[in-house]
Amino acid sequence: MLGRLNHVAIAVPDLAAATAIYRDTLGAAVSQPQALPEHGVTVVFVELPNAKVELLEPLGEASPIAAFLEKSPSGGIHHICYEVNDILAARDRLKAAGARVVGDGEPKIGAHGKPVLFLHPKDFAGTLVELEQV
Template structure:
């Protein structure tokens, strides 16, 4: 069912510093920051030859990553995103298997339908599935 690893999302307290580090010390292809007000984050996309890294920092008062950064002030890997062909079919299969899916599919930061899976059911890992 799962296909490509679409991205790894890393929450960071200082987006400019993290972006400069990936562009400088790590020598990666780093894009300018983009505000995603509907998702409560500002994102920097890092393009690797085979996938993407997304550096996230909170935007606004109700950011979904604010709590994570309170618990992990230095930052950390927040989630990984796998691609699926059909988000509704994926959701139905996971629910049938007894996994906790966090809500109905919604439009994610890339303009495509996504769901999130409960980390307690997946080895402490927050998994996003995106209909590619």
């Protein structure tokens, strides 16, 4: 069921500083920052040859990464995103296995314009997992 590793998302308190680390210190190709108010983040994409790293900074009042940064003020890896071909089939398989999907279980349109679901860290080795249909 599981396809490619699509991206690793790193929550950061200072997007400009984190972007400079990846662009200047590590020598990676980075995008311009993109504000995604409907997702409560501003994102910079770090383009690696086989996957992306996404640097996320909170945007707005109720950012979904605000609580994470309160606990880890220096930042840290927030979630990992895997690709699936059929997100509804994936959801049904996971629920049948007793795993929890975050929210109401209905896929939302994610930051790449594709249907996504988040899986509960308690059922996935302590890791917040995003599934994206590709």
